[in-house]
Amino acid sequence: MKDWRGKTADGTFAVQLQAPVLRALDRLCREARASETGGILIGRYSDELSVAIVREATPPPSDSLRGRAWFVRGVSGLGDMLGNKWRAKERTYYVGEWHFHPVAHVEPSGDDFEQMLKISHAKEYDCKEPLLLIVGTGKQDGWRSLRAFVCPAGCAPLELLPWVGAADAK
Template sequence: MSRSHHWITPCGGYALRLTAASWQQMDRECGRAEALETGGILVGHYTTDESTAVVAEALPPPKDSTRGRSWFRRGVAGLRGLLAKRWESQVRTYYVGEWHYHPASIVEPSGDDLVQMYGISADPRYRCREPIMLIVGQARDGDERPVRAFVFPQPEGHLEFEQRRGDAGPVSK
């Protein structure tokens, strides 16, 4: 796979890495979703210097999620227990954001997506003031799936990541 899984904002203030495993999880769920949107939460950690968010897992949609051709509402079923387990595990990971699949070859966050992310950024229960949103689309014949990545550092503001060129591919850890 030639895709780079290292991302950075143009200002250099935020960096993002996706593990190969998290990308495969999204790719698989997107394939299952066919013509409907889907999504789930991103679980990972920040590097010890806090410069980079590392997405270790892209979880499938909770069972109480609802979806249509151009909308997705992520449910919450099972997330509390699952996140408690990740927090207590040897390599501590936690909620870092959301991923969505939009069944289109050009992907944009919807107005609802932005509202959801601003809400999460401001909601103390998430303990995630800089949540990430990944939007994955439909591959056109022979192409890679389009993917865009955003960070929501403050209420009402977001920045888009750019893929860093010249990286060797997905990170293993």
């Protein structure tokens, strides 16, 4: 499985989802069956700060609440986990959220974007441009249906569209 890369139409934001992240997401989505689920994305920004490199997608915290068409991510254990990542040799940190919607064609809900807006302004996340990744049950380019958005504080969310980078073109 190759990495998934996405970029906004204006080229301002880009994301790279590495293969182990896609495998972890696939497993977590299968475990959720017909319910929504989600967790946080941990990674780092590239040296020139133009690409968010996602290294991990975490399982839903134990205090998360979920139903067929809704999900409220809990916070249990996240503070300690993020502290450990920050102090590790390869420093990584919170870069956004992932959701599983148990439908083929994924659409972010108004609640999804509202939650992202809150996070973009929240001191405890220290992330002004959080990502929102929504994974579905459909098939798309040999993987699951997937949409990615960047939700910068103070402006409308922008979709990250699949992008074949220079590294793939070689």
